[in-house]
Amino acid sequence: MDTMLLSIATESFPRGITHYLVGGLFVGLSIAVFYLGTGIIAGNSTFLETTLSYVSDLPRFQRKKYVDSRDWRVVFALSIVAGAALYGLVLTPGIFVTDVQWWRLLGGGVLVGVGTRLGKGCTAGHGVSGIASLSRTSFVNVGLFVGVAIVTALAVAALGVNP
Amino acid sequence: MSTSRHPLFTALIVVAGLIQGFGLAYSQMARPEVVLNFLQLEDLGLLFVMGGAALVAGIAIQIGSRLLETAPFTGTRYQRREKSFDRNVIVGGLVFGVGWGLSGICPGAGYASLGIGNYKILWAIAGMFIGAYAQGYWRALRPATESMTDATSN
Numbered sequence: 001m002d003t004m005l006l007s008i009a010t011e012s013f014p015r016g017i018t019h020y021l022v023g024g025l026f027v028g029l030s031i032a033v034f035y036l037g038t039g040i041i042a043g044n045s046t047f048l049e050t051t052l053s054y055v056s057d058l059p060r061f062q063r064k065k066y067v068d069s070r071d072w073r074v075v076f077a078l079s080i081v082a083g084a085a086l087y088g089l090v091l092t093p094g095i096f097v098t099d100v101q102w103w104r105l106l107g108g109g110v111l112v113g114v115g116t117r118l119g120k121g122c123t124a125g126h127g128v129s130g131i132a133s134l135s136r137t138s139f140v141n142v143g144l145f146v147g148v149a150i151v152t153a154l155a156v157a158a159l160g161v162n163p
Numbered sequence: 164m165s166t167s168r169h170p171l172f173t174a175l176i177v178v179a180g181l182i183q184g185f186g187l188a189y190s191q192m193a194r195p196e197v198v199l200n201f202l203q204l205e206d207l208g209l210l211f212v213m214g215g216a217a218l219v220a221g222i223a224i225q226i227g228s229r230l231l232e233t234a235p236f237t238g239t240r241y242q243r244r245e246k247s248f249d250r251n252v253i254v255g256g257l258v259f260g261v262g263w264g265l266s267g268i269c270p271g272a273g274y275a276s277l278g279i280g281n282y283k284i285l286w287a288i289a290g291m292f293i294g295a296y297a298q299g300y301w302r303a304l305r306p307a308t309e310s311m312t313d314a315t316s317n
Binding site for chain 2: 017019023024029033039043045047052059061078081088089091094095098102110119120121123126127128133136138144146148149150151153
């Protein structure tokens, strides 16, 4: 029994689980601090749409709600960059550059931009805060995007695209 | 809301952002390769990132929405995060899924990825802005379907 559990653990979690769990607890702590301080449940994809209000006159982007929150959302996004830099430069000195091809990043990014805005949230908004709120809408959205992402990633790998 | 904001509102946002960026980097989610490994079912560790985050966020949200009144930095009432359900939630989830599976990157992890020096992630971030603009432009052309969802999006 023990050896079976061990082999499942090493096959399913080849990098272990500690850094995943600790990282996740930090992400949760961030949302908790933000929420308990401000009452705001901050997602990360709304930054994209609200920031567009600085450069686009489209009424969709100029909504009061967006214009009111766009400044702190920029501060929040830049702080996320800085927090990651703190880890990347201080804790484990050195930079990381992905090998994933540019067209995957660009094409995927466009679809992420459309999908998160149309679907009202991303991995942080629906995937963490929505699940944490036990929101049915979020459960449906997360189930769909995780399932579709797995199928997509497996299909792309099967087509021989790597990475 | 802005009228009753605490002077330290921005400082709190910065602290929360730093913690989140650090967490996303520490969890390795800022590396598209690690996310793709999860989606290809080769390393299921990402479940612990989302699970651990949801657990801590869940405790805060349940405490706030059940036991507390208004937030000290804004005067905003504590609520849970519940978006209305409609067709866009489904279509958006499907489109996001294809994008996440293709690139291995999502918004928050994208910003964090830039922080660990991954300048190539600018392709993805540029794509996200293009996509967010495209959906806004497209929905502006179809105002009839807009009214139902508008009131509840972030």
